[in-house]
Amino acid sequence: MKLAARIGEVTPSVTLAVSAKAKAMKAEGLDVCSFSAGEPDFPTPTHVVAAAKQALDQGKTRYGPAAGEPELRAAIARKLQQDNQLPYQAEQVAVTCGGKQSLYNLMMALISPGDEVIIPAPYWLSYPEMVKLAGGTPVIVTTTAATDYKITAEQLAAAITPQTKLFVLNSPSNPTGVVYTPAEIKALAAVIVDRDILVVADEIYEKIIYDGAEHLSIGSLGPEIFARTITSNGFAKAYSMTGWRVGYLAAPLEIVKAAMTVQSHSTSHVCTFAQFGAIAALESPQDCVEAMRQAFAKRRKLMLDALNAIPGLSCPTPGGAFYLFPNVEKTGMSSLEFCEALLTDYHVATVPGAAFGADGHIRLSYATDEATILKGMERLEKFVKSRL
Known part of the structure; x- marks a missing residue:
């Protein structure tokens, strides 16, 4: 079957692929710390859910x-x-x-x-x-x-x-x-x-x-x-x-x-x-947005402090969003090699920088709970030290 030429020009989403692999490993019973998906782990605010439920009850379908x-x-x-x-x-x-x-x-x-x-x-x-x-x-x-x-x-x-x-x-x-x-x-x-x-x-x-x-x-x-x-x-x-x-x-x-x-x-x-x-x-009042922002700020500091303590890695302090983008070039690995080995051997999911046009870096999302951040960063440190 001959597909449209445009499909051959497009690179599949690496973020979704890594996230899917991490979820599959979790489904197999493995303890995976996932820093791959850019998805807040908080529930949708209750008043937002209630408004959608009310719309359903009112027949807005x-x-x-x-x-x-x-x-x-x-x-x-x-x-x-x-x-x-x-x-x-x-x-x-x-x-x-x-x-x-x-x-x-x-x-x-x-x-x-x-x-x-x-x-x-x-x-x-x-x-x-x-x-x-x-x-x-x-x-x-x-x-x-x-x-x-x-x-x-x-x-x-x-x-x-x-x-x-x-x-x-x-x-x-x-x-x-x-x-x-x-x-x-x-x-x-x-x-x-x-x-x-x-x-x-x-x-x-x-x-x-x-x-x-x-x-x-x-x-x-x-x-x-x-x-x-x-x-x-x-x-x-x-x-x-x-x-x-x-x-x-x-x-x-x-x-x-x-x-x-x-x-x-x-x-x-x-x-x-x-x-x-x-x-x-x-x-509605925006208190929920501020509460999540404050939680992200705390998680950012937690992950950034742990990351900056790892020899061989360097990362600027981000002013927004919920990602860190450290340089991993001193490990001698490409970003894809780094992420694959980290996930396979230490069960930590990250995204290779090559997907973002910056090989030699990886992306970590701190849109997850603090316990996962601490555990995942300990694993990351062990992994990096084994490669330096």
């Missing part, structure tokens, strides 16, 4: 508009105006099956063969694959620990060509956890406006920041950059709603309509009653 329930689109627009100073109107918001679909719809609606999309590395592993599926060309700009794994305005300007259509900005970042400062965001915005390209701001981790870090939405800096900004976000990370699959895209109206044309012929709309849970998440 029918087809709905492809762009989302009007009440949710309005609630998202209010959130973006109040929290992010982004003057989107409800008609400029589309509800999608998770943040991932918002980005996929965007690429399919915006990118044509020959178009270039600038992606800083390390990057979330799905960005370049989505660009390839749309027929575009990912232009990877490598960043280093010297700049805290952030692309500079100078690097962005140098990467832009006549074929450049879009720049992908992820802050706080997956996999590094870095948060761009307001000054850095302003410098990038100046280049985007000057060179007249578009930017998609993936802000899925915006609520999970530490040490006084400030999240600044790039589209809030003025009318010129706002007109060139597409914002992607969702409910999975901040509200522990990963399985609910509710995300959203906010953009100039023409782009939103095009993205919804794609969605209308693929998934149609998001699960109806789940959208009413999302409304409750936005319109």
